[in-house]
Amino acid sequence: TGVTLNNEGKGKRVLVVGGDGYCGWASALHLSARGYEVAIMDNLARRNWDQQLGYDSLTPIASIHKRVAKWKELTGRDITLYLGDICDFEFLAEAWKQFEPEHVVHFGEQRSAPYSMLDRERAVYTQVNNVSGTINILYAMKEFTPDCHMVKLGTMGEYGTPNIDIEEGYLDITHNGRTDTLPYPKQGNSFYHLSKIHDSTNMIFCAKTWGLKVTDLNQGVVYGVKTPETSLDETLINRLDYDSIFGTALNRFVIQAAVGHPITVYGKGGQTRGFLDIRDTVRCIQLAIDNPAEQGKMRVMNQFTELFSVNELASLVKDAGAKLDLDVQVTSVPNPRIEAEEHYYNAKNSKLKDLGLEPHLLGDAILDSLLNVAVEYKDRCDRQLILPANAWGSSGVSRHFVGEKAKSI
Amino acid sequence: TGVTLNNEGKGKRVLVVGGDGYCGWASALHLSARGYEVAIMDNLARRNWDQQLGYDSLTPIASIHKRVAKWKELTGRDITLYLGDICDFEFLAEAWKQFEPEHVVHFGEQRSAPYSMLDRERAVYTQVNNVSGTINILYAMKEFTPDCHMVKLGTMGEYGTPNIDIEEGYLDITHNGRTDTLPYPKQGNSFYHLSKIHDSTNMIFCAKTWGLKVTDLNQGVVYGVKTPETSLDETLINRLDYDSIFGTALNRFVIQAAVGHPITVYGKGGQTRGFLDIRDTVRCIQLAIDNPAEQGKMRVMNQFTELFSVNELASLVKDAGAKLDLDVQVTSVPNPRIEAEEHYYNAKNSKLKDLGLEPHLLGDAILDSLLNVAVEYKDRCDRQLILPANAWGSSGVSRHFVGEKAKSI
Ligand SMILES: NC(=O)c1ccc[n+]([C@@H]2O[C@H](COP(=O)([O-])OP(=O)(O)OC[C@H]3O[C@@H](n4cnc5c(N)ncnc54)[C@H](O)[C@@H]3O)[C@@H](O)[C@H]2O)c1
Ligand SMILES: NC(=O)c1ccc[n+]([C@@H]2O[C@H](COP(=O)([O-])OP(=O)(O)OC[C@H]3O[C@@H](n4cnc5c(N)ncnc54)[C@H](O)[C@@H]3O)[C@@H](O)[C@H]2O)c1
Numbered sequence: 054t055g056v057t058l059n060n061e062g063k064g065k066r067v068l069v070v071g072g073d074g075y076c077g078w079a080s081a082l083h084l085s086a087r088g089y090e091v092a093i094m095d096n097l098a099r100r101n102w103d104q105q106l107g108y109d110s111l112t113p114i115a116s117i118h119k120r121v122a123k124w125k126e127l128t129g130r131d132i133t134l135y136l137g138d139i140c141d142f143e144f145l146a147e148a149w150k151q152f153e154p155e156h157v158v159h160f161g162e163q164r165s166a167p168y169s170m171l172d173r174e175r176a177v178y179t180q181v182n183n184v185s186g187t188i189n190i191l192y193a194m195k196e197f198t199p200d201c202h203m204v205k206l207g208t209m210g211e212y213g214t215p216n217i218d219i220e221e222g223y224l225d226i227t228h229n230g231r232t233d234t235l236p237y238p239k240q241g242n243s244f245y246h247l248s249k250i251h252d253s254t255n256m257i258f259c260a261k262t263w264g265l266k267v268t269d270l271n272q273g274v275v276y277g278v279k280t281p282e283t284s285l286d287e288t289l290i291n292r293l294d295y296d297s298i299f300g301t302a303l304n305r306f307v308i309q310a311a312v313g314h315p316i317t318v319y320g321k322g323g324q325t326r327g328f329l330d331i332r333d334t335v336r337c338i339q340l341a342i343d344n345p346a347e348q349g350k351m352r353v354m355n356q357f358t359e360l361f362s363v364n365e366l367a368s369l370v371k372d373a374g375a376k377l378d379l380d381v382q383v384t385s386v387p388n389p390r391i392e393a394e395e396h397y398y399n400a401k402n403s404k405l406k407d408l409g410l411e412p413h414l415l416g417d418a419i420l421d422s423l424l425n426v427a428v429e430y431k432d433r434c435d436r437q438l439i440l441p442a443n444a445w446g447s448s449g450v451s452r453h454f455v456g457e458k459a460k461s462i
Numbered sequence: 463t464g465v466t467l468n469n470e471g472k473g474k475r476v477l478v479v480g481g482d483g484y485c486g487w488a489s490a491l492h493l494s495a496r497g498y499e500v501a502i503m504d505n506l507a508r509r510n511w512d513q514q515l516g517y518d519s520l521t522p523i524a525s526i527h528k529r530v531a532k533w534k535e536l537t538g539r540d541i542t543l544y545l546g547d548i549c550d551f552e553f554l555a556e557a558w559k560q561f562e563p564e565h566v567v568h569f570g571e572q573r574s575a576p577y578s579m580l581d582r583e584r585a586v587y588t589q590v591n592n593v594s595g596t597i598n599i600l601y602a603m604k605e606f607t608p609d610c611h612m613v614k615l616g617t618m619g620e621y622g623t624p625n626i627d628i629e630e631g632y633l634d635i636t637h638n639g640r641t642d643t644l645p646y647p648k649q650g651n652s653f654y655h656l657s658k659i660h661d662s663t664n665m666i667f668c669a670k671t672w673g674l675k676v677t678d679l680n681q682g683v684v685y686g687v688k689t690p691e692t693s694l695d696e697t698l699i700n701r702l703d704y705d706s707i708f709g710t711a712l713n714r715f716v717i718q719a720a721v722g723h724p725i726t727v728y729g730k731g732g733q734t735r736g737f738l739d740i741r742d743t744v745r746c747i748q749l750a751i752d753n754p755a756e757q758g759k760m761r762v763m764n765q766f767t768e769l770f771s772v773n774e775l776a777s778l779v780k781d782a783g784a785k786l787d788l789d790v791q792v793t794s795v796p797n798p799r800i801e802a803e804e805h806y807y808n809a810k811n812s813k814l815k816d817l818g819l820e821p822h823l824l825g826d827a828i829l830d831s832l833l834n835v836a837v838e839y840k841d842r843c844d845r846q847l848i849l850p851a852n853a854w855g856s857s858g859v860s861r862h863f864v865g866e867k868a869k870s871i
Contacts, residue, residue, distance in 0.1 A: 173601040192582040196859045216642035233625035235647035251660040262800045391671045450605045
């Protein structure tokens with residue numbers, strides 16, 4: 054898994070907010086390998102949430118300091134670190150003025166739906182952290198670098214599951230004989246998803262009012278752990294979450310398969326969602342940077358490559374497991390989320406393909422590669438963490454602690 | 463202006479959050495006069511913002527303690543006071559469990575668009591205050607009083623100025639041959655308006671997920687100062703804001719007329735909005751309480767009685783002024799807001815009328831009554847405060863202080 058270093062992004066300064074996280078770390082290395090001048094900004098909150106809950110990545114992740122030092126050692130390329138909270142504007146402003154980003158890729162949010170539904174305090178934290186952080190970045194752009202382009206990670210979950218086709222951000226509506234193009238009506242299904250809707254609503258306004266360049270990427274569920282860059286050395290390995298709070302569907306299923314735990318499908322398993330390979334996430338980010346949004350109108354692109362129902366995922370994992378002689382069982386557990394388990398779902402995703410994205414498709418190859426990592430590290434798996442998530446209905450005002458409600462259905 | 467006390471609301475416990483404010487104070491007295499058991503919750507933040515900016519109500523408002531004591535003296539009726547911040551859940555929870563509201567009327571937010579556009583810190587404050595406070599109330603309902611009905615004040619400004627008719631909260635959409643009823647697509651034009659959109663998006667989710675009873679009232683611009691109850695004694699008088707930050711359009715115009723200042727129309731003055739009399743606000747609140755929402759689906763009603771363009775308002779004030787021998791001038795000033803000054807606007811408002819609302823209409827009588835109060839207190843007017851608001855484009859990261867940017871165009 055050699056990495057080709059080149060200089061196609063030379064001279065473009067990109068600030069990766071949330072660059073210590075799953076998508077952010079892979080994106081930062083992808084860009085650095087291609088010659089973009091990269092800085093990572095992160096408050097390492099994500100590592101702290103794991104520690105508080107007693108969770109850990111299946112893969113052993115190094116500290117951000119060691120990660121960046123190893124990358125420098127292997128490639129000779131520098132990544133600047135700004136470790137602090139984007140909700141702390143004094144910190145953000147100092148770092149911003151020093152680095153003067155031409156693009157900011159904003160991954161830096163609390164991104165787990167179950168975490169946001171653990172209890173009141175975490176619900177409020179999720180919305181305040183995500184909404185304030187994004188407002189602060191918008192003000193930093195306006196004030197210090199008005200030409201800076203923001204690439205903001207949203208989620209396909211902002212659209213909910215409407216009974217009509219899901220377009221990319223906007224919808225042409227004819228009503229009582231008149232027509233307008235309006236923001237696509239959104240319906241979130243957790244305080245996390247709602248926070249992303251709030252961000253998008255705020256960003257439309259700031260792009261318009263201050264003439265900023267803003268791209269909103271409504272990302273599907275990301276799967277996989279390896280990119281060429283993160284595979285270069287174990288110190289660079291990316292996180293792989295499998296717990297019920299931070300693990301996303303396919304990653305969780307594969308790890309369940311690897312350790313011989315039945316795949317836990319929520320309810321009927323008819324929930325259909327958009328998915329993409331982490332190797333496509335990093336390419337989408339590069340495409341968005343290389344083709345920036347225009348000033349004044351927020352651009353929205355749906356960032357996923359394929360649609361699958363939860364049942365389809367489960368049987369794909371079962372089939373892939375069979376090829377590695379794993380006997381994969383599938384079991385249905387009560388759905389902690391309050392959501393439609395059978396619904397219409399047809400979402401568009403042509404804009405990133407129009408910019409040149411050639412998707413990795415979820416075939417056996419990909420499952421094998423994810424499965425192989427899972428099998429390699431399966432001794433690190435804490436089987437307790439495989440249990441289903443906290444129920445949406447149980448989100449109350451008393452704090453959830455690990456081992457207690459956080460693990461109950 | 464006698465007040466008829468009766469007991470039609472007897473036994474219904476209503477918590478009025480933001481009950482020291484303009485709409486909240488009038489609503490609390492209206493309900494108390496009718497026998498509802500009323501408690502006011504307020505952190506008095508609104509008075510503090512005035513103090514920091516050097517602003518004051520044209521009418522001399524008494525402290526909330528004196529207000530409530532005077533009401534008791536005149537009517538024999540008790541209003542319980544809970545003075546604290548709804549963002550402080552420890553406070554909110556204690557008060558909630560003590561009072562056990564059957565209805566909560568939630569006025570308690572930072573409600574000025576120009577205030578939210580003064581600077582970054584106030585933009586973030588507005589959204590955090592409003593969004594967290596509302597989430598806290600939703601959790602208190604779920605946890606302590608699941609049958610409680612929330613009457614939440616939103617604003618007509620959540621809809622923006624789309625080129626199609628504005629419905630009440632939801633829109634039937636047909637797209638590519640399929641149909642769904644979805645939340646009406648919203649476009650806010652200040653961090654304040656955006657905060658209300660966030661609230662509505664959150665409330666739809668909580669109503670659905672936890673089976674709560676929630677009414678969202680998208681209120682138009684309120685005008686007038688007198689209700690029968692607040693007119694009973696000068697200690698009960700309501701606030702009348704005329705500064706550029708907290709004063710709403712018609713109230714400001716009337717006071718400008720009363721003190722002989724030209725009416726300041728922003729830009730072309732073609733902006734059309736929904737308006738209502740404060741005497742209708744209090745009746746709408748009572749109607750919403752007496753006809754509560756059903757569990758599980760947020761009800762939305764548009765709360766305004768008439769539509770006017772800014773130019774129409776200005777000439778109505780000019781005509782009314784003439785009758786009091788006031789020579790009212792109208793002048794156009796640069797629009798601090800970034801908004802369409804000429805646009806289609808057709809908003810629906812049948813639901814509250816269906817519940818029995820008989821609107822006060824904006825005729826000369828009403829202008830006279832508002833004008834007379836303005837003339838009565840015109841010596842309290844600080845003419846400096848009449849200047850136009852801060853420009854949306856000037857909202858930056860450095861703090862606005864009074865006398866400086868807050869008053870510049
Ligand atoms: N992983 C997915 O499947 C997926 C799907 C759709 C959208 N997204 C979005 O992509 C983004 C990245 O997701 P991820 O899976 O890499 O998440 P992650 O939790 O692994 O990474 C997020 C990073 O942001 C940092 N962060 C959070 N709040 C911060 C703050 N206030 N200041 C500074 N740093 C802060 C965290 O410490 C963490 O390192 C998120 O915005 C997420 O909502 C992810
Ligand atoms: N006045 C209008 O024309 C108008 C129009 C549309 C909608 N509204 C909405 O109606 C509601 C009331 O408006 P108003 O004009 O009476 O505003 P106001 O500012 O006079 O009253 C709001 C009250 O809420 C209190 N408050 C704010 N944050 C609080 C917190 N965190 N905890 C406790 N109390 C808090 C303030 O101290 C104040 O007394 C607002 O939500 C506003 O958005 C008003």
